Amino acid sequence: MGYQEKNNPIVDKSFYFGCEIVLFCRILREKKEFEIAHQLIKCGTSIGANVRESQRGVSIKDFKNKLGIALKEADETAYWLDIIEETIIEIPSQLKFKCEELIKMLVTIIKNS
Template sequence: MNDLKKRTKQFAVDCWFLCKRIPNSREYNAYVNQLIRSSSSVGANYRASQRAKSTADFINKLKIVEEEIDESMFFLELFLEIMKDKNVDTIDKLHIEANELLAITVSSINTARRNQKK
């Protein structure tokens, strides 16, 4: 789980560096702010899940992680469409990482739910 802690934090950092390279304009700023918020929330809520007080609390916190990753993916997809020629490789890599983090999170939620029923 320490690896996932590092990966979720690195995801937030990488999204921040991407956002730093996006032009500062009224049109971009709303999306930039949302991506920074959602991507940093992924790591923050994953960390919180590691201090969960119960399995139900753990699942609830991971559900927040799932939502925030999905939101981050949405804004990355918007940037892919809007910025067709700029930063596409970086955005693509971030989207792939987000998709992997999402798959791991959903798998963890499913495992926790199965274990909770035992």
């Protein structure tokens, strides 16, 4: 069946970003960078998982809390991408851009909720 787009920019973008992280981690594993690939895949896919969970929040506080966790995971993802770029390989510029875009979107949504 596959993913059904939600017509919700943060939900859709975080899902597709997670998919890109999974694919990028394959490259890291090919380079035998198993530990860092594990770290990156955990935080990079957790963004979308928490965004998706926020959509079922039982209150505004719960909604903001889940998005706050997604924001922390996005920031951690940006950190690991920086580490990888400094020590292993160049990061595709679109991957870094999309991570920063998610961070900005999450900050805006949290502030305006």
